[in-house]
Structures are given as C-alpha cells and as structure tokens.
Amino acid sequence: MIEFKDVSKTYQAKEGPVKAITDVNLTIPDGKIYGIVGYSGAGKSTLIRMLNGLETPTTGKVTVNGQNVSELSGQRLREERLQIGMIFQHFDLLWSRTVLENVEFPLEIAKKGNKKERQKKAEELVKLVGLQGRENAYPSELSGGQKQRVGIARALANDPKILLSDEATSALDPQTTDEVLELLLDINHRLGITIVVITHEMHVIRKICDHVAVLDAGRIVEEGPVLDVFKHPQQAITKRFVNQETSTGSAQDTKTVVQQLLASHPDGVIVKLTFHGDQAKLPIVSEMLRQFPEVDMSIIEGNIHQTTEGSIGSLYIQLEAEQGQQKQIQGALDYLNTMRVETEVINSEQQ
Amino acid sequence: MNNNSFASFFQFSNVNWPKMWEATWETIWMTVVSMILVAILGLILGLILFETRKRTSIWARIINWIVAALVNVFRSIPFIILIVLLLPATQAMVGTIIGPRAALPSLIISAAPFYARLVQIAFDDLDHGVIEAAKAMGATNWQIVTKVLIPESKPALVSGLTVTAISLIGYTAMAGAIGAGGLGNLAYLDGFQANNNAITMMATIIIVIIVFVFQFIGDYTVKRIDKR
Structure with missing residues (x-):
C-alpha cells in the first residue's frame, strides 16, 4: 500500500517560496493501477518522485510498503528503490548498451547473481515485453514504442512491487501509446504489481486505470474510481479532462x-443521455419511441468509450411533440430515468 | 652544408637516420606516457569538477573552487614558461632536467587541466534523465560514475583525449627545444642551429605523420564506440 499523508512540498526559488504540492492525502491499494492526471506544472512529477525518494516532502509522510520513504537515506533508501521500478517519458536508456545490457543494468546495481543469471533474467524480461530477437540491438536502432518496452523490462528487472510511470506514453503516437498501455495492463494482471501512472492524457486513465486522482495546482481536487469520475465529474477541471x-x-x-x-x-427539448455498463448495449431509445409514439426524435451526436470497468456512452438528442402532447416528452424522460439512463436537459443558459 | 636554398630542405642525404629514429621514438614515448597520465588525472579532476559543481554543501563548494582555480591557473600559463617554472620541481621529482623523462611533469601539468575541462563538458552534456533513472534504480554514486557517466560519455572522452594528445605532441617539440629530447630537440639543435635544413624538414614531416596517426586512431575509435 502507498499512502500520502498531509504531504506538502515547497521549493525555495529566487523569487521566494513556491508551493508545488499542498496537503495531499492519497491511499493507493496494492495491485491496482492508479492514475494521477493533471496539466503540466500541476505537480505530478514532484508527487510521483516522492515515492522513490527522488523528491522529499517539506511536511507530511509518504509511506510505501510500510516504510516512510522520506525518512530513508543512503543504503536503506537504495534498497527501497530496488523495490520500485520506474519508466520515463524519454525512456532514459543507456545508449552505449544493447537492449539486453540495458535490462541487466538494474541487476548489476542490485549486485544480483552472476553474469549468466543476470543474462537469463534479462532474456525472460525481454520476452515478456515482446522484444525477442532485438536483444542485441542498441537503443538508437529501436522505435519509440520499442524503447519504452525496454524501459518497462528494465523497470521490472528487480521484481519490484511497484511500478511508477512518469508520462511514459507522452512521447509516443496514439497507436504505440495503446500498445504500451496494453502491455502495462497485461503486466498488472500477470504480476499483480501496483502501477502508479501520471499523465496529462485522460485517454491513458480511461484505458488502464482503476482509480484516478485529479491534481490541480498541487492539490488533489477530485478522486475516485475511474468510471465514477467519468460519469459524474465534479470539478470544472475534471469535466474538462473527461470532455x-x-x-x-x-x-x-x-x-x-x-x-x-x-x-x-x-x-423542442435537447437532452444529453449518459449510458454506462450494459445499458450502452440495450435498445433503450427505440423502446422509448415505441412507448411514446407522439414524440419525434432527432440525433445530434453520440459516442461510446471503453474503460477498464465497462463502457460509457453519451448521446445528444432532440425531442419534439405536437402541440398539446408536451407531457409525452416528460414521460419519455421519466422512462429513460427508470432505465437508469442519466438525462440532462440542455437549455440555452448552459450553452 | 652552409646552404639556405629551398633545395637544402630536401637534401635528405644529410639526415642522420639512426638519430632521427631515436628522436621519433622519444617524441612518441613522451606523448604516449604523458597522454596516459593526463587521461587518468584529467578524468579524476573533471569528475571532481562535475560532481562538486551542483552540490550545495560547503565542502563541495570549497573543493570545486580550489580545483577550478588550479585548473584555470595551469591552463593559462604558456607552456614554455611552465617548463621553466617547474624546473626545480622536475629536478626533485625526476632527478634530472634533461631528457624525455624530465619533460613529463610539465607536459602533464599543462595538459591535464585542459583535459579535465573537456571531461567536465562531456559529463555535463549527458542527458540528466539517464542519471536520474540510475538513481531511481538504487545506484550508488560510484555505480553512476562507472556504469553511467563514463560509458555514456566515452565518445566525447576519447575525442577530447585525441585533441589533448595532439596538443601534447606540439608541447613535446617545445619541451625538446630546451633539452627534453625528441624531434623538437633534434630539429632545433641539429637542424636550426647546425643549419641543416633537411633535418628540420624531416622532423616536421614525421611530427605531422604522428599527428595524423593519432587523429586517425581517435576518430576511428570514436566511430566504433559511438552507438547513438
């Protein structure tokens, strides 16, 4: 388990103290993929770096695997870091080493096994991330996605309990991003390792995360299971991210x-419908039209998205009825509500 | 042989070849031995400069200040003056002020600070992310030096050493003029002072060849180890 307790961080800049993180309280359960989303400068990197002691909080406590990381130093801190893998936006591989040697690097640091054992372990990891055949290539000969795969293999070398991902897909194209995210999801399922992801892309959160926290100007403004946050974003910034x-x-x-x-x-009445889970796959709208034949409907826009916990869809429709049949529209909306479809009537003030 | 015509530079029959080869060997010996010691000393000094520069502790600052001051002072003293200044120290260290061995202290002291700066620049140029990544993996400072800093900046370290070695060859000629032996000594004493232009010419040609060979070896090595 990872726990942030009343964590704040203040930097001393030339212009005076700058508050990067303010009163962060977070609990990240074992085995989950936890996302922290925020714009650049929100303090995401500072927050994630506290988990392996690259940054220390000014006040508060960061506990990882029962250890107060901010109190560790020297040998103890280095031992703790072996338990925490990390992947980076710019991969940060050693260009002078081959793929295999890059993956062996953390094993050399941990002084684990002899050369042969390290090589064997590295070969397994290279296979796990799907790079067999490229063991002897140098990073300069790899594509961005392949480099990040090496980064992931390297981060897993010492069998960590936690994997930190610092904008790991931000330098990759959408297709490659999805491949790397699939790999992370697969690793989470297969090894049961806790993954902490920081990103500015809600796409990453939706694709792989179980929980999400929204960081704005150093504060956690919203937190919860991904599907909930997608369904009912509370804060303006969260709505922006979800949108x-x-x-x-x-x-x-x-x-x-x-x-x-x-x-x-x-x-006419314009309504935004939000479907989640199985409702997204049921013919609820056509059933509604059958029950309220006086209502005319035109579709404005619709879409559907998949998250780890199920799908979430939205549909903008316009409902109209003849003079004197206006009650029918209300009836149709009530019907939708009983089918647990969320309805939101849009009027001009909202625009 | 009292002849200053253009042709006199090419009367290679006037060259005493055994003496020429001996001088060549002395030049190569001075260059290679001082280069090895400069590489070691420069690496250490450059590492100290790099490691102490960004730290905030008072000791790091003092060490950085002292090393930087030494490096700058010795880098700015003209070589020919440095030799003279170092004569007593050379006498004490090597036991003589004549011959190739006596040239070593001044060669090293003038070239090591130069190389130290190149080493520091090579380390500075490394992507900071790689060092942070190693730290995040639990590497000790020493592991970072031996497994990240040095291997990752190898091409820059080697090309820096090539540049240093070539200026060392030039220095050996200067040292030769005041008694260190080698091609510079031969060109000055047997060539210039004895008015035997062919010897000056031949010594020059050999020095140029040595420079070319060093440059070629350096370039080739960089090309081979640079996997970026």
Missing part, C-alpha cells in the same frame, strides 16, 4: 448545432 476524452473532438460543433436547434425549435 477531452469522451467528446469525439467535435465538442465545439455539437455546441453550435445545439445552439441553432434551440433557436429554431424553441418547443
């Missing part, structure tokens, strides 16, 4: 269309 991921890049277009429809059809 960045759930809207299909057309948020602005949707807004414009909604605006136009509101103006041209003042009697």
